[in-house]
Amino acid sequence: MNETIKGYVYRLKPTAKQINLINQTFGCVRKIWNILLLERKSIYELYGKYPELLNSHQYMNPKYIKEQFPYMYDVDSQSLTTAWLYLKQAYTNFFNQSHDEPKYKSRHNPIQSYTTHTTNDNIRIEDTYIKLPKLGLVKMKLHRALPQGSIIKAATIKKDGKHYYVSLRVEYEPLILGExxxxxxxxxxxxxxxxxxxxxxxxxxxxxxxxxxxxxxxxxxxxxxxxxxxxxxxxxxxxxxxxxxxxxxxxxxxxxxxxxxxxxxxxxxxxxxxxxxxxxxxxxxxxxxxxxxxxxxxxxxxxxxxxxxxxxxxxxxxxxxxxxxxxxxxxxxxxxxxxxxxxxxxxxxxxxxxxxxxxxxxxxxxxxxxxxxxxxxxxx
Ligand SMILES: [Zn+2]
Missing domain, CATH: 3.30.420 (Nucleotidyltransferase; domain 5)
Structure with missing residues (x-):
């Protein structure tokens, strides 16, 4: 199998209602990230000298955080799980010494984003719209079509200043004709x-x-x-x-x-x-x-x-x-x-x-x- 993974970025034109929900999702993702980070930092301070204690300490389950903040149920749950996975990865990278220690996310950063993964074809392009979890059909500027036979694996919704974008991680098999x-x-x-x-x-x-x-x-x-x-x-x-x-x-x-x-x-x-x-x-x-x-x-x-x-x-x-x-x-x-x-x-x-x-x-x-x-x- 000769699969290729590529990224495609498109400009989004969300409605006012969709913008609200996107911004709300950024907020929830930041919150999950910051709570987990605070917890990790405290644990690291407490048990840093005792690696066996540190390792036995599980990451807080995002479900538990959601229960504390019920408004998190309104946003795409995949985006929260992804934030949790990303934080774990960030710590692994930190301990590998390949990256700096993860930082808190600020609401004042002009660039905000969240990532969600495809389950049951819930992310797909329909005409000039993209269907995204919780948001429904979001108008997009499809300046370039996805290659034939592509499968969308993940979508990152990003705000940069005033503009919204979606970046799609796509997997496809290149067309093989003759040699x-x-x-x-x-x-x-x-x-x-x-x-x-x-x-x-x-x-x-x-x-x-x-x-x-x-x-x-x-x-x-x-x-x-x-x-x-x-x-x-x-x-x-x-x-x-x-x-x-x-x-x-x-x-x-x-x-x-x-x-x-x-x-x-x-x-x-x-x-x-x-x-x-x-x-x-x-x-x-x-x-x-x-x-x-x-x-x-x-x-x-x-x-x-x-x-x-x-x-x-x-x-x-x-x-x-x-x-x-x-x-x-x-x-x-x-x-x-x-x-x-x-x-x-x-x-x-x-x-x-x-x-x-x-x-x-x-x-x-x-x-x-x-x-x-x-x-x-x-x-x-
Ligand atoms: Zn015809």
Whole structure:
């Protein structure tokens, strides 16, 4: 078994009621910790010289503390048990001389946290919410999905200043296909707006400075058309246009380099469309003159960067109907050029480009798994 444990941190957007309960839990966890610490310190002072007495002295049971402070029953009981375990561990580390003596926790520390462990699937992500014990569904900013097949082992709820976060300890088995092991795969759908939409819903768009340069070019071209051909002003304007063209080309290259570098560094398997501009112009209404150079260059950059890094790039069969296929049920339907949302009779409703990107990502995985990618795929 090749399990990997990783941490994922997400920003939380709790309701006022949930904030109250979270803060209450911080308080209870601090209290448990401080009571246990006080007890340990006193015992250490009393029996420090007599190790056999010290060892026989059991840690106070958190249940006993809860009975003294019944409001502790209102908060996640796992968080209290965890505090108790952490204190025991802190003392073990102290006695091992690997750590300093544990310290009291202060309510004035701007960073507060508690940790809870999963039992019976009680911690899980549901859409853009995370289900947490006692708190119920807490809104979160899911900027990055957990890897497929992940199991959430523990969650630490943290407050840093005004902001709340959850950090998840996740265990998963990496996907093994063929002889390659990889953890992260992604599909890209080239888009009319910007560069592409990926199968995680992230849209890569050109930076504003690039768009501003294009606007400027348009203006300068208009000025140029008003000049008398052959005049000195015409020639000056011509020179200005040439240098602006070069500037734009460099800005574009720079952006495409960064975008392809990011993908190759982040993902192990990248699936893209096979570049067929005539076909793409039909299904996506690309204005060929503006976009073709970018997609071609971007594809080339992806190819050689993937090769250098030992990553896999798969080009999906150009006849695969990524736009027409439902990424949920696999049915096909015709899509009009300006239909922005994919609606399927199965009830699936999704942004057109995202639906296509997911299809491309899945096709890439299937192609790789079955080694059916033939000559169109570049794999190492
Ligand atoms: Zn469907």
């Amino acid at each position: 390659k092991t990889f953890e992260k795969a992604i599909g890209l759908d080239y888009t009319l707006q910007g560069l592409y939409m990926d199968s995680e819903g992230h849209q890569a768009d050109y930076p504003n400075y690039y768009k501003e340069s294009l606007e400027k070019l348009k203006k300068e071209q208009q000025i140029s058309s008003r000049r008398v051909k052959g005049s000195s002003n015409y020639l000056k304007q011509k020179e200005k246009l040439a240098s602006l063209h070069l500037h734009i080309k460099n800005q574009r290259k720079d952006f495409l380099h960064k975008a392809s570098r990011y993908l190759v560094n982040t993902y192990d398997l990248i699936s893209i469309e096979t570049l067929d501009l005539t076909e793409m112009a039909k299904t996506k209404h690309f204005r060929k003159s503006i976009y073709d150079t970018s997609f071609g260059t971007f594809t080339r950059y992806l190819e050689y960067k993937a090769k250098d890094e030992g990553k896999i790039l798969i080009k999906i069969d150009k006849y695969y109907p990524s736009t027409k296929t439902c990424s949920q049920c696999g049915r096909e339907r015709d899509m009009l050029l300006f239909e922005r949302t994919y609606h399927c009779m199965c009830g699936h409703k999704m942004d057109r480009d995202l639906n296509a990107a997911i299809n491309i990502g899945v096709q890439g995985l299937i192609a790789y798994a079955t080694k059916a990618y033939g000559t169109d795929a570049i794999a190492w």
